[in-house]
Amino acid sequence: MQTFWRLGLAVIVALSLAACGPKEEAPPAKKTGSATEAPGVTVKIAHAGPLTGSIAHLGKDNENGVRLALDQANANPIMIGGKLVTFELLSEDDQADPKVGTTVAQKLVDEKVAAVIGHLNSGVSIPASNIYHKAGIPMISGSATNPTLTERGLTTVFRTVGRDDQQGPALAMYLAHNVKATTVALIDDKTAYGEGVANEVEKALKGTPVTLVGRERTSDRETDFKAILTKLKARRPDVIFHGGMDATAGPMIRQARELGITATFALGDGGCTNETARLAGTAAEGLICSQAGLPSEAAGKAFLDDFTARYGDVKQYAPYVYDGTLAVIEAMKRADSVDPAIFGPAMASVRFTGATGTVEFDAKGDRKNADITIFTMKHGRLVPIALVQNGLVSAFKR
């Protein structure tokens, strides 16, 4: 009984210490920042995304996008709040896993970062955004397309990429009117992104003459798609839409051709990368995919040149992530502060021309007037072929 009491006492002491800890430590930390009157101040900007695992190439691409924007800002230091600002990049690996994502989010909050650029996946971004919102830290994703992310009234959440409920209808319209498909089958990977975008495509197809001939599910870590493809083969779809990332799309398309399936493959933005062609080989030729925004070769020549000179080819979302980082810096300039509580609200009124066109956010934090670009695969490279703006398809012109 005595040991029990001692233990209880120890716990109470520990808890009260833990509760007092941050309160006592926080003020001195702030004091050293302002009292030293240093000519410069260092601001931590975080990037979070999968840096390991099957879509690590996309996470690295995003990290490079943030790094480029911060390096450019550091090359010509700007004055904010009367001080020269140096930006520091803090990059964390969320392994494309919602559980790891929330741990990473808490870590970044504890590190007192000014803003978070990320996460890459919708399924990771949605739970992580709650943690950032509680801490009052703005989060800007350049790749999470699931509508739910910005539909929960979180004022600190933004995205520079379009939404699946814009992408889905655009793809559905293109498939129905331009590809002239009469039968479409859907496959999704059961993630928030994959299932979400497939649902949007399915919903949008209902308004067209296209018949839906099947809906199959797989997982985002699967490599064997023969069973579901065989099943869909019997239904003879003109088009198979896959809601998933390039890591599953590549092997899937390759296996489909081996089964003698001649259907055109259509993918959302997650599979709209050159990596799909690398994994699928020649089987990827002629696939149709969409990206939620303007292709960077159209909107940001300067960005593209700088990026490719330093990191090689853009994989996918680097331009959006780059614009997200610029939006943060722009908001800091407008508010003349690097404190998230002060520059955060200014994010909503940001307006500038970035690597993906004019960046402006609506009341929910979504990108205003996000255009959808339709691509096709030619000789292992993605080529933009059409733009969908306000429900109208137009051919892509350079």
Next chain:
Amino acid sequence: MDLFLQQIVNGLTLGCVYAVVALGYTMVYGIIQLINFAHGDVVMIGAMVSYSVITALAGLGLPPVLLVGISALIAMPACMAVGYTMERVAYRPLRHAPRLAPLITAIGLSIILQHVALLIWSRNNIPFPQIIEAQPLYLGSGPHSATITTVQIAIILTSLVMMVGLWLLVHQTRLGIAMRATSQNPQVAGLMGINVNHVVAFAFVIGAALGAIAGVMIGVYYGVAHYQMGFLLGLKAFSAAVLGGIGNLGGAMLGGLLMGLIEALGAGYIGDLTNVCVLDRWLPGFSDLCANQPHASLFGSNYKDVYAFLVLILVLVFKPSGLLGERVGDRA
């Protein structure tokens, strides 16, 4: 019918791979009653080594089949070395320890192998160069009939050759007699002048060589390799070995083939069988959902990994000795 035939072809190919991997489990178990849980990771090492060889030699312009052959010939000794080292360093010192000790060692070895592979080949999905263009051959008339690709034929033939070779090795050679004698009673086999350590090491090495070939086949078939690919594959192949009767070579082959077929047919048909519109006939209440989404089903093919373990549980409950197992409870 085409659909069914196609699932059978898919299942047969997958089953051949499972059978070859299951042989590795069952050989070791047959001789020292150890479940070598690191065997799946040996398969992964085989796939990774063959990937490295293929990419290194891709520039030489060799014919693709020769290239895959060379990569397999290099992957085999690499895996054999891994298998021998495992036995010598991790299992032999524990030969007479309680049975749980080597089992836990096996799990530890599996983790070590995965992380060594992570350090060498990175965490990323590794795309196998598409050197063999998989040509579909139509098994019926018309472009919608079932197909079998050249790669699938090669996998099935290679597996059959290896199974027959192993069968001959065990039943026709002096070494095979020594292996069978050791599996019946190691002490007495030792008294008869058989070097038991050699026989056990040999079982590991042969199992690892089969695993290497299986790794090459999987890499070429699916086109991707990953440092964690061996884990699930190993568990499924182990379930296949248990299904056939662990410790029995013929059982592992049969179990592997059955497991491949069960998985392919299960993944192919579960969606149709649990379709909401079909269910509505017997279990009313799905009619709204059915009118909205006629293709929705309760269980989709994303449940395909479940079958192997469902089979494992059923076998352990109803026939623990497996389909062809002769030994009874005390050893399984």
